[in-house]
Structures are given as structure tokens and as C-alpha cells.
Amino acid sequence: MEQLGRMSVEDFKIAPKKPIVVVMDHIRSMHNVGSVFRTADAFLINGICLCGITPQPPHRDIHKTALGATDSVDWVYYEQTTDAVLDLKKQGYIVFAIEQTEGSIALNDVDKNGSPIAFVFGNEVDGVSEEVIAICDGVIEIPQWGMKHSLNISVAAAVVLWEFVR
Numbered sequence: 421m422e423q424l425g426r427m428s429v430e431d432f433k434i435a436p437k438k439p440i441v442v443v444m445d446h447i448r449s450m451h452n453v454g455s456v457f458r459t460a461d462a463f464l465i466n467g468i469c470l471c472g473i474t475p476q477p478p479h480r481d482i483h484k485t486a487l488g489a490t491d492s493v494d495w496v497y498y499e500q501t502t503d504a505v506l507d508l509k510k511q512g513y514i515v516f517a518i519e520q521t522e523g524s525i526a527l528n529d530v531d532k533n534g535s536p537i538a539f540v541f542g543n544e545v546d547g548v549s550e551e552v553i554a555i556c557d558g559v560i561e562i563p564q565w566g567m568k569h570s571l572n573i574s575v576a577a578a579v580v581l582w583e584f585v586r
Contacts (some may be wrong), residue, residue, distance in 0.1 A: 440538070443469040445501040454490070467493060469501075501540065517542070517560070532583075
């Protein structure tokens with residue numbers, strides 16, 4: 421790690437973060453949760469909100485894909501995703517659901533003005549709940565041209581976070 425110039429957990433904790441938060445709305449898979457933690461660490465974002473049935477660290481299946489990122493990335497648990505969204509809005513975050521809906525904005529067309537921003541990623545089967553979408557500031561869709569028109573949540577999170585930190 422030293423040869424790669426990687427920071428320690430202690431250095432990560434005090435490093436300036438990108439003003440981005442990920443909200444996980446009822447994610448089922450511990451491997452998806454761990455992968456999002458790892459991506460959040462890679463891009464030095466503010467933190468993660470785990471909501472509803474989303475599993476919480478510590479757990480060996482989360483650790484398997486997080487590879488220690490649960491120690492570096494700040495996270496908080498909310499029983500209701502709506503509470504997480506409302507708290508983030510009170511803190512000045514613009515909150516977007518990542519979902520395919522009528523009237524969504526293509527990821528490449530979103531104004532990246534540097535405001536604190538939060539992204540809500542939904543359940544692997546049901547997506548972001550309608551109740552949560554209703555209180556978000558907007559909906560972002562990742563353009564896709566293949567047959568499936570869906571991405572695994574951990575892949576979607578990586579694509580969206582990269583677009584906003586690059």
C-alpha cells in the first residue's frame with residue numbers, strides 16, 4: 421500500500437471528501453452493499469445511507485466485496501429511506517433518484533455544478549420506491565441501448581459516481 425501511495429484509514433477519515441452521498445433504498449445483496457462501499461472509498465465521497473432492509477456492516481459477506489472500505493467510508497442507517505432523503509435535503513443536498521422514469525434526465529445531461537448531491541439507488545428488483553422518487557429533486561437515468569435496460573446496483577453506482585467526480 422505504501423508503494424502505491426494509498427492513504428491509511430486515518431488519513432482517509434480526515435481527507436477532504438467529494439460532496440456526494442449514496443443512499444441505498446432496500447438493497448438485498450450484501451455483495452452489492454460491499455461493492456458500493458468500495459466504490460465510495462475509491463472516489464472519496466462523503467458517505468453512505470443504508471436504508472430499510474439494506475444490510476449493515478460488520479458482516480463477512482459485505483466485507484468480502486468491500487475489502488475494508490466499511491472502515492474508511494462513513495455510513496448511517498435509516499429505517500425509512502424517506503427520512504434519509506429529507507435529512508440530506510435539510511443539510512443542503514440536491515437528491516436524485518437513479519431510476520428509469522418518464523421525465524428522467526439522462527446522466528450525461530445533468531448539470532454538474534458542484535452542489536452537494538445525493539444519489540438514491542433502489543432495490544435490485546423493485547428499484548427506487550415511488551414514495552422516495554416523489555420527494556427527490558429529480559430522477560437521473562443512465563442511458564442504455566442494449567436489450568436489458570438495467571444495470572446491477574453496484575455497477576450503476578460506479579457509473580454515476582465516476583460521472584460526478586471526473
